[in-house]
Structures are given as C-alpha cells and as structure tokens.
Amino acid sequence: DTGVSQDPRHKITKRGQNVTFRCDPISEHNRLYWYRQTLGQGPEFLTYFQNEAQLEKSRLLSDRFSAERPKGSFSTLEIQRTEQGDSAMYLCASSLISYLRLAEKPFFGPGTRLTVL
C-alpha cells in the first residue's frame, strides 16, 4: 500500500496521560499536515511541515501538543496531559509541492481516533 498510513488507528487513554501518534506519508511527498476532526465538523488545521521544517502551527494547538518530522519522512504528534476535549480523529495528510506548480493534491491517511476518558 503506497498511501498515507497512521498508527495507531484507535487510542483510548485516561485523562492526564501522554499519547503519541505516528504518520507515514507517501514516500516522495515533501509536505505533511496534521488536522483534527470532531464529529459533525470538517477537519481543522493543526500544523504542517515542509520536509523536516515545521512552518506553521495553528493557534488551536496548545503547548501540550508537539509535532516532529525529524528526517523529513514520518511524523509524530504528541499530546501531553490529555484532556477530554482532546478526543477527536487526528488526520495526517501529505502532498508533493513544487515551486513550479501551484496545484497541490493532499492525500489523507485513515486517521487515529483518540478517546480520552
């Protein structure tokens, strides 16, 4: 399968625990995005990377959230001291962007569904 993969697919944790999610993008893609989606809503932008550089973080992202993409390949999203309001689907997407083209087609992964008890 050459699509975007995410691990784990489901995570149940107790409030106050730390969790880490992993995203493996499509191999040649240089951009990687994290979004959060709650029931009945569209995905909300959290952060994105161009290769290994994290270029923007949403104001929605509190200090408890951190994301890395150490070698410009896979990425991790860590949530510290989880709260019940963190319960959501965390989606990763990747794309290939060229400075010669403006068009970009993001591919979304299956998501990690987080439930905080």
Next chain:
Amino acid sequence: GQQVMQIPQYQHVQEGEDFTTYCNSSTTLSNIQWYKQRPGGHPVFLIQLVKSGEVKKQKRLTFQFGEAKKNSSLHITATQTTDVGTYFCAGTDRSGGSNYKLTFGKGTLLTVNP
C-alpha cells in the same frame, strides 16, 4: 480569521435526483478544494479550482468557482447510492502565499434512498 460556511448541513434525496452543496468564504480564496468522506472514512480529494469563474466536470459531478473567488458549488446529477457521504469544501485565502492551511467547511452529509 477565515471562515468557510457550507449549506445545507444535510441532504436526503431519492436515487436519481440531483444534489447541490454550496460553499461561501468570508475572505477571497486563492483556490478551493472539494473532498468526499464516506461514513467511517477519511477525506478523499476530488478536485481543486483555482481560476475565477472556473467550472470543472467529473462524470456526474460539476464544480464551480465564483467570479469573486468567495463561493463555490458542487452539483451531482442523477445521484446513486455510491454518492453517499459528506462533501467538504476547503479553501486557502489569498494571503497564504501557497496552498497550505486549508480551512474546511462543516460539510454536507448526503444520503441517498435507493
């Protein structure tokens, strides 16, 4: 900040009827994308519109981008049960400089009665 509004929130049709969902942005967009998300699935990219007044077709789907680049629509002709899902529009505003930080609408959930 940029807001993207989508109507209707829900639409139930009989198989064979047409369906349209509308998207409006509070700011002028540099481009707009449309996605389909099946129940329990993840968003799947359908198309991107960039030019003012652009119209694109994919089989029974017709996508339009408004002249002012602040609104868009998706029209499905003769719906089929395979069209069931939530359709999202997502835009980037002109101050973005590049095609990132998509702002999604809340989506329109389409159900089709066979």
